[in-house]
Amino acid sequence: MKEKLTGRILKANEFWVFVVIIVLALIIQMRSGQFFTVNNIVDLANAMVVPGLFGVAAHLVLVSGGIDVSFPALASLAVYATTRILVDNGFDGPVIVPFIIAMIFGAALGAFNGLFTSWMTVPTLIITLGTANVFSGFMQGALNSVQIPNIPTSMKEFGASSLFVATNPVSGLKSAMPVSFLILVAVVIVAYIITKYTMFGRGIFAIGGDESAAERAGFKVKRTKFWLYVIVGVIAALAGMVRTTSMGQMHPTNLLGMEMMVIAAVVLGGTAITGGTGSLTGVMLGTLLIVIVQNSMILTGIPTFWQGFALGLLIIVGTGVSAMQVARSKSRQLTPA
Amino acid sequence: MSTQTQTTQKRFALPRVFLRDPYMTRLVIVLILLLVFFAVVRTGPFFALRTWQSMAVQFPEFGLMSLGVMFTMFTAGIDLSVVAIANVTSICTALVLRNILSGDASAGQMALATVCALVIAVTVGTVCGALNGFLVSKLKVPPILATLGTLELFGGVAIILTKGKPVSGLPAAYGSVFAAKLGGVVPMPLVVFIICAIIAGLIVSMTSFGTKILMLGTNETAARFSGMQITSLLMRTYILSGIMAAIAGLVMLANYNSAKADYGESYTLLTVLIVVLGGVNPNGGRGRLSGVVLAIIMLQVLSSGLNMFSGISNFFRPLIWGGVLLFVITTNELSGRHPLASLVNRRKRQ
Numbered sequence: 001m002k003e004k005l006t007g008r009i010l011k012a013n014e015f016w017v018f019v020v021i022i023v024l025a026l027i028i029q030m031r032s033g034q035f036f037t038v039n040n041i042v043d044l045a046n047a048m049v050v051p052g053l054f055g056v057a058a059h060l061v062l063v064s065g066g067i068d069v070s071f072p073a074l075a076s077l078a079v080y081a082t083t084r085i086l087v088d089n090g091f092d093g094p095v096i097v098p099f100i101i102a103m104i105f106g107a108a109l110g111a112f113n114g115l116f117t118s119w120m121t122v123p124t125l126i127i128t129l130g131t132a133n134v135f136s137g138f139m140q141g142a143l144n145s146v147q148i149p150n151i152p153t154s155m156k157e158f159g160a161s162s163l164f165v166a167t168n169p170v171s172g173l174k175s176a177m178p179v180s181f182l183i184l185v186a187v188v189i190v191a192y193i194i195t196k197y198t199m200f201g202r203g204i205f206a207i208g209g210d211e212s213a214a215e216r217a218g219f220k221v222k223r224t225k226f227w228l229y230v231i232v233g234v235i236a237a238l239a240g241m242v243r244t245t246s247m248g249q250m251h252p253t254n255l256l257g258m259e260m261m262v263i264a265a266v267v268l269g270g271t272a273i274t275g276g277t278g279s280l281t282g283v284m285l286g287t288l289l290i291v292i293v294q295n296s297m298i299l300t301g302i303p304t305f306w307q308g309f310a311l312g313l314l315i316i317v318g319t320g321v322s323a324m325q326v327a328r329s330k331s332r333q334l335t336p337a
Numbered sequence: 338m339s340t341q342t343q344t345t346q347k348r349f350a351l352p353r354v355f356l357r358d359p360y361m362t363r364l365v366i367v368l369i370l371l372l373v374f375f376a377v378v379r380t381g382p383f384f385a386l387r388t389w390q391s392m393a394v395q396f397p398e399f400g401l402m403s404l405g406v407m408f409t410m411f412t413a414g415i416d417l418s419v420v421a422i423a424n425v426t427s428i429c430t431a432l433v434l435r436n437i438l439s440g441d442a443s444a445g446q447m448a449l450a451t452v453c454a455l456v457i458a459v460t461v462g463t464v465c466g467a468l469n470g471f472l473v474s475k476l477k478v479p480p481i482l483a484t485l486g487t488l489e490l491f492g493g494v495a496i497i498l499t500k501g502k503p504v505s506g507l508p509a510a511y512g513s514v515f516a517a518k519l520g521g522v523v524p525m526p527l528v529v530f531i532i533c534a535i536i537a538g539l540i541v542s543m544t545s546f547g548t549k550i551l552m553l554g555t556n557e558t559a560a561r562f563s564g565m566q567i568t569s570l571l572m573r574t575y576i577l578s579g580i581m582a583a584i585a586g587l588v589m590l591a592n593y594n595s596a597k598a599d600y601g602e603s604y605t606l607l608t609v610l611i612v613v614l615g616g617v618n619p620n621g622g623r624g625r626l627s628g629v630v631l632a633i634i635m636l637q638v639l640s641s642g643l644n645m646f647s648g649i650s651n652f653f654r655p656l657i658w659g660g661v662l663l664f665v666i667t668t669n670e671l672s673g674r675h676p677l678a679s680l681v682n683r684r685k686r687q
Contacts (some may be wrong), residue, residue, distance in 0.1 A: 067481065116663065125415070129609055134656055134663065135659075137656025137660075260485055273482050303500075305493075308492045311489045315482065316487065316490060320478055
């Protein structure tokens, strides 16, 4: 029994990502001596919030066998529309209002995605490429989006508020743990409960495993897919709102282009791109890995223009390793593959 | 073909040529309608030679990339890294030429520049494509992810080579070949595109490679059991895509007269849109070159036509392209005529 457990741990993607993170952390610690400082850890946690939220959304879609590249555009549009409306009306109320409005917009845009993906047989990559452009084009063309420097005070205050402040004893640098980290925790917990304990969550996994089998097993495939994309829209809008509050201004194109990085993080964490498998632990570990790579370049003195290269290499190595694992386990099951 | 197709054919009673391929017919009709629309609404600029020349300069950039993506989509794959390959190529070419050539453009230098550029393009395209092919065929990484990774990787290499700054100061010899106008009328990019399109056409229709990749896209398991060398086929497909993208890089270099790591970023979506619009099945196995070429021309006409309206800002372009893409896939789906309908979930059964 004990052997079986260790064998399972050694096979789990999460374990290897964890090992890589530890090794990376030790290397960075050796080169800079600053990785295991309190404020660096808090900085990493802070940097994880937005990619982590997006990661949960991307994970849910990938598990269902789809792939979504529209969530940054969706989030930008939802949050831009929210901020614009509130600023134009001189809004001065509690921060919950902008969050709720953004989430409603997110749900509506997610439903737009959901309509297409649940009724079409075209690969979702192509559909969401289309909707991503519609969203960003609508924001930049029709709404004529510009940077909004003065967001409502409550939003600004929310972004600036912190749970605690960590100070580096040596350099005296201070890092604040933002309140929005709690949102990430809450979303992960809710997503965990949904995927683990609800019929809807099991449906997502079933569809990702084999759509026609799920259909025959009695899952309402189309309905599940539709609501899945609505949920993803809500989570994405939430992430966009968090980013806007933490920046203290609305920057319409700030989020665009994040999709590749987020999907990479999720896949590194062991969510299969073909659907059906993956865990939220993996998602968080994958996101952490990517965030470490991005944030620690400065610590180790590597010029930041190596970032794209490092990220690409990470995606290729990570997906290559997991693809080889899948291929090996398949060839063990089926003799004449 | 389904029975539904036949009934539609009877109802419309079109000439026989059009009956064979209703999808192509639709593309031709839409293109003609677009041309007529712009000819009527914007008569002056529409009939100016300059409009047509600038179109012929612009579309080869993404047109060449689309040809590459088309080949990968034939095999049920996709190549998202084409833009990055094009940028790496144009940066390499610019750096090399800047080092070996001086300012003036003599005939010898022009020949040298051309040969150099082509050699670099083929080399870079082959190397990048081979990496994609290796990931997809040997390591079995899903093409979307593999090329997403290499998009970042090649883009990263391009930034490292240039430190993020544009490479300018290109020797005149390069421009006098690749930015020239043949006979003072036909722009060189168009010539390059036509040559590549003809080569692509020959590959699709005349070689066994063309047939085999379509069969591979239809059913990989069947292809494997019928003794095809899947690895080598996929390898060659992605190398071909890489070379097409690299040549697109040469065209971009000539058009902008400089190279940068993030030129043409919006082309990633555009190439996919074009290929799908051209009637290629994203699930592999079906599609034709003529549809893709028509789609390329159609989008260029649409894009140039919009330029003639000063009230429509550039920011509307993604909205229109995304809208067109959604519209096309929706109509394909609803008409039920598209090959996609019968292929639900095929990916799972490999």
